[in-house]
Amino acid sequence: MKINNKLGLPQPFISAVESDYIYTDKRYSVTQILKGVRELLLLRRHNDEIEQDVSDMIWLIFGNAVHSILENSQETDYQLKETSIYYTLPNGYTLSGRQDLYDEKLKRITDYKTGTVYKIIYNDWEDYRKQCLMYALIMKKLGFECDNADIVLILKDFSNTKSTFDSNYPDHPVYIKHFDFTDNDFKEIESFIDKRFEEIIKAESLTDEDLPLCTPEERWAKPTTFAIIKKGNKTATKVCSSIEEAESLINEKYGNAYEIVERPGKDAKCENYCSACKFCKYYQENYENEIKTE
Numbered sequence: 370m371k372i373n374n375k376l377g378l379p380q381p382f383i384s385a386v387e388s389d390y391i392y393t394d395k396r397y398s399v400t401q402i403l404k405g406v407r408e409l410l411l412l413r414r415h416n417d418e419i420e421q422d423v424s425d426m427i428w429l430i431f432g433n434a435v436h437s438i439l440e441n442s443q444e445t446d447y448q449l450k451e452t453s454i455y456y457t458l459p460n461g462y463t464l465s466g467r468q469d470l471y472d473e474k475l476k477r478i479t480d481y482k483t484g485t486v487y488k489i490i491y492n493d494w495e496d497y498r499k500q501c502l503m504y505a506l507i508m509k510k511l512g513f514e515c516d517n518a519d520i521v522l523i524l525k526d527f528s529n530t531k532s533t534f535d536s537n538y539p540d541h542p543v544y545i546k547h548f549d550f551t552d553n554d555f556k557e558i559e560s561f562i563d564k565r566f567e568e569i570i571k572a573e574s575l576t577d578e579d580l581p582l583c584t585p586e587e588r589w590a591k592p593t594t595f596a597i598i599k600k601g602n603k604t605a606t607k608v609c610s611s612i613e614e615a616e617s618l619i620n621e622k623y624g625n626a627y628e629i630v631e632r633p634g635k636d637a638k639c640e641n642y643c644s645a646c647k648f649c650k651y652y653q654e655n656y657e658n659e660i661k662t663e
Contacts, residue, residue, distance in 0.1 A: 370644070371420040382423050385430045392416065396455075399466040399503045402565045403496060405583030406572050408638075411645035414577065419644050428525065432483040435523055439469070439481055447473040456507045462566050468504045471513065478504045478518040485526045488546075489539050494520070498548055502558045505550055520546040578650045588636035596630045597623060605630075 372383055392413045401409055412419070436451075444450045449471040457463045470479040478501050487493065501518035508515040527542035572580050595615040596605035606627065609615040615629045639652050646652040 370416055371418075372426075373420055373422045374424075375422050376424050378423055382430065385433060386423055386426045393463075395461060396463040396465055397566075397569065399464065399500055399507075402464070402562070402569070403499060405581075405587035406565075406568045407580040407583050407649065407651075408587070408643055408645055409569070410572055410580055411577060411648045415645060415648045418648075421644060428483065431525065435483055436469070436481060444470070449473075454504070454507045454511060456510045458562070458566060460566060460570070462570070464503070464507065464562060464566075466504050466507055468508070471508060471515070473513070476514045476516050478508065478515060480504070480518065480520055482520055482522045483525055484522050486524055486531075486539055488522060489524075489544055490537055494546055494548075497546065499558065499561070501548055502550055502554055503562065506555055506558055506562075509555070516550050518548045518550070520548075522546065577648060582651055583638075585636075587638065589638040589642075590636045591634050593634040594632045596632055597627050598630050599623075599627050608632075 370388070372386060374383055397409070401412075404412075440451045442450075449468075451467065451469060452471065453465065453467050455463055455465045468478050469481045471477070472479065480497070480501055482497065488497075497520050498518075501520065505515040505518060522544045524539065524542045524544065527539070531538045532540055568581065592610065595609045595612050597607045597609065597615055597618060598605050606623065607615075607618065609618065612629070612631075619627055619629065636655070639646055639649070640656055643649070643652070646656070
């Protein structure tokens, strides 16, 4: 990846985000296989062409700083910290990871994250659960007992004021999310891993254009909705999932004083968070021209 520096930030900022990671054939990391297959392979194929400005990577610097501080702290005799782990599948491909802390007594994986209160308010933990579950599975494959995990989430946008007045808001700028894993959980994640590697192996021989489209979930897709709004107002009285539902409510309940405004669906990951978007046909067809004409 090429790192640009439009603001002329000091060299340490650039050094903090530069990576010497080298993609290896037949080896994929836990965080990589959680991406859509198209995004994953486009990132690998076009790594040397992808550009990002250091000013847009500030939160990566923040996250790296947190990990560095914790990595340099002293662990106990029954803990392993910042350990690279690998598991070779029967098909010859390798699943890799780097767990932040393993506690032998607690049989626990702990992963440090920096994020926003969104995760807590919306109880949005599935991606982190899968990541920790894969780490736990690899540890088990390596002969370590592991049946639970903690996410230690440091909140970048924590507000003491909101914490005081909003009962749904976290109480502290750090939050621990705990997971207990059952045998069924490990069977589920093994099935996910096997299926994902089958998809990757099949897609590796395809051209960029023919790569399987990321799922709506992987694109963080929000569907098109239809807002019923009183004429002259900006706020919706009701938001419907279909035009038929909206028209029916206008006719039966709201009347001519109201109108229907279509709110087109968007793919938040594609628009704002996918580094490989410029090499993706789906992005080019749906977003590139739109952005250029703004």
